[in-house]
Amino acid sequence: MPVQCPTPEEMIHQFIDGELSKTCRKVFATMLKDDPEIKEELAAYTRLVAALKAFRRVKYPPDKLRQARTAIMERISTAA
Amino acid sequence: MSSELQVAIGRCKEGDQNAFKVIIKAFERRILAIAYSILGNSDEALEVMQETFFRVYKSIGRIKNEAGFSRFILKVATNYAIDVKRRRHGRQVSLDDEAVLPASVQIRLSDDRTKPDTILERNELWNALKAAVASLPDKQRTTLVLHDIDGLSKAEVGKIMDCPQGTVRSNLHIARKKVKAKLEEFI
Secondary structure, three states: OOOOOOHHHHHHHHHHOOOOOOHHHHHHHHHHHHHHHHHOOOOOOOOHHHHHHHHHHHOOOOOHHHHHHHHHHHHHHOOO | OOOOHHHHHHHHHOHHHHHHHHHHHHHHHHHHOOOOOOOOHHHHHHHHHHHHHHHHHHHHHHOOHHHHHHHHHHHHHHHHHHHHHHOOOOOOOOOOOOOOOOOOOOOOOOOOOOOOOOOOOOOHHHHHHHHHHHOOOOOHHHHHHHHHHOOOOHHHHHHHOOOOHHHHHHHHHHHHHHHHHHHHHHH
């Protein structure tokens, strides 16, 4: 039976997310070897997904963060 | 969920307000990251954080399934951040604000190692990345934020957004494609 794998673009996303089936991983590996464009696309998406993690590292002004925490505790004590 | 968090939830249910500080500490960074990714503005992200914790506190007595607590808190934060964005009614909000990306955080989209990685270039890329995420339609942006930024699984994102995993997958792939297209000049 022929192997049914998603489109190359779909395989790029599934590969990044660790969801590509074992059979399709083999097909994808051959594609990466044979097609530099797919290899480039995979690298670009991988870097993009990594770059998005920067949102987790944003720093807030400490005084504003403190004020926000204090405001939460004040609100819950008033609401109680 | 950590046992410390479980204990804190239990104590909050019994009326111990100080125990809520443990819940704030556990979720503060994740809520701010989600809100900031959706809104691109730190004042609004801090507003989302305050309102989320207040709403969660008010509902804490009704929480029966403590395993679903994380999902509940992230759902409140996500929905409120989207509400804030909708309330802008087209009003432009600056993406350049007081929240900063520490200099130690590397962001690179190009594999051209010969290109100078100057501070100016990094800031330009960071602003373009924020703008690209902000330009996505709500469902695509929320999916990208919860999956690629917060790191939730597709199943968890589906539960938060009340949609099947197939929808999460397709929204995620479209969102990534659009963001990548907007950042083409940096790749």
